[in-house]
Amino acid sequence: MTNAEEERGERGAGYAELAAVGPYGVRPGHALITMVEPHPGHEYAYNRWYEDDHYYAGAMAMPWMYAGRRWVATRDLQDLRYPEKSAVAQPVTAGCYLSTYWVTEGRYDEHMKWTVGINKRLNRDGRVYQDRTHVFTSFQDHEATVYRDGAAGPRDYHALDHPYAGLVLQVIDADGPGQRAELLEWLRSRALPKRLVGGPAAMVTVFRPTPLPGDRMTYVKQVEGVGTRLTLLWFLETDPRDCWDRFGGLDTDVAEAGLGRVELVAPFIPTVPGTDRYVDRLRH
Numbered sequence: 001m002t003n004a005e006e007e008r009g010e011r012g013a014g015y016a017e018l019a020a021v022g023p024y025g026v027r028p029g030h031a032l033i034t035m036v037e038p039h040p041g042h043e044y045a046y047n048r049w050y051e052d053d054h055y056y057a058g059a060m061a062m063p064w065m066y067a068g069r070r071w072v073a074t075r076d077l078q079d080l081r082y083p084e085k086s087a088v089a090q091p092v093t094a095g096c097y098l099s100t101y102w103v104t105e106g107r108y109d110e111h112m113k114w115t116v117g118i119n120k121r122l123n124r125d126g127r128v129y130q131d132r133t134h135v136f137t138s139f140q141d142h143e144a145t146v147y148r149d150g151a152a153g154p155r156d157y158h159a160l161d162h163p164y165a166g167l168v169l170q171v172i173d174a175d176g177p178g179q180r181a182e183l184l185e186w187l188r189s190r191a192l193p194k195r196l197v198g199g200p201a202a203m204v205t206v207f208r209p210t211p212l213p214g215d216r217m218t219y220v221k222q223v224e225g226v227g228t229r230l231t232l233l234w235f236l237e238t239d240p241r242d243c244w245d246r247f248g249g250l251d252t253d254v255a256e257a258g259l260g261r262v263e264l265v266a267p268f269i270p271t272v273p274g275t276d277r278y279v280d281r282l283r284h
Contacts, residue, residue: 018063022106026157027142028067029105031207032059033231034137035095035169035266042131043279049129050097051273058122059099062114064107067160071098071167071268074281080244081266083251087224088136088171088264095135096282098169098268100233102160108139108210136171136264138223140207140231144188147203148196156205159235164202166236167268168247174260177227180208183259184230191253192232200243201234228260240267 023029038046051070060068073081078093086092103111122128145156154162172187174180184206192204208230209223236243244267251262271278 018110022110023104025105026066027105028102028157028159028205029142030103030108030111030210031140031142031205032065032099032101032103032138033140033169033207033233035089035098035135036137037094037096037133037135038282039131039133040283042129043282044276046129046132047097047276047279050099051271053127054122054129055099057127058119059101062111062118064104064111065101066104067157068099068101069160070271070273071100072096072271072278072282073098073266073268074278075284076281077240077267077269080240081264083262083264086264087173089266092264092266094133095266097271098167098266100160100167102157103139105142108141112139138209138212138231140209142205143184143208143230144206145203146188146192146196146206148199148201153202156203159203159205159233162235163270164235165238165269166240167270168201168232168234168236168240169264169266169268170232170234170250170262171264172230172232172254172260172262173225174228174230179259180228180230183254186257186259187230187232191257195246195250195253199246200236200238201246202237203235205233205235207231207233239269 055068055070059065073096078096081092084092089095119128147153172183174183187206196204209226211223211226247265250265254260254262
């Protein structure tokens with residue numbers, strides 16, 4: 001056996017040890033949710049870099065990240081967003097691409113060690129596209145999933161593989177850390193079941209953000225609202241433009257309940273992998 005073969009064998013032993021212990025269920029215990037704005041004039045180049053390289057080398061090839069999907073907001077979809085004054089996106093139309101990834105429950109720490117290491121390497125090797133702005137990027141812990149049809153239909157672990165026609169990103173800030181648990185319970189038991197009945201969304205997943213590690217890449221800002229924020233993903237069976245009336249007043253519902261403020265309601269449709277479809281419709 002050559003020295004190179006011995007070295008590969010030693011490196012590979014760690015993989016066997018990691019797989020032999022710890023959680024390996026299918027629940028999306030954690031998520032990476034990242035909304036990004038390519039700089040003007042860089043839309044095509046950014047899309048090709050992300051789809052051809054970063055989606056795989058910077059995400060799906062990593063341990064315990066087992067599902068992913070990209071979404072896009074064309075200009076007409078951006079114009080549907082509210083509220084106009086958002087703590088998440090300034091202006092509220094910023095962030096035309098959204099990527100969502102599931103991480104196996106209980107494997108967040110191992111995944112983060114890998115993701116920090118690989119992104120440092122990608123950056124060093126010139127494989128990180130710089131002409132973009134992270135509008136809303138964070139790893140998040142799963143808090144709840146509410147289904148429209150009970151036990152029927154796809155589960156949350158299927159959501160990024162099932163061919164949903166659209167997604168709505170909703171971000172809510174509770175009035176304070178002490179109120180977030182009350183907000184979550186109100187959403188889970190009252191507000192979301194009521195909204196889902198007879199509507200286009202098959203499920204809503206609810207997450208809370210976690211702080212990024214101190215050795216994160218400098219182009220990603222530290223996460224805001226760690227103690228107060230909830231992030232909701234509504235998975236739609238129809239194009240959001242065809243059912244947007246069903247998503248009016250989400251901010252009013254929360255305000256009237258006295259549990260916080262909706263900072264963003266933003267519709268998206270899925271990208272078509274390997275193509276530049278919709279890139280020419282991101283701007284006016």
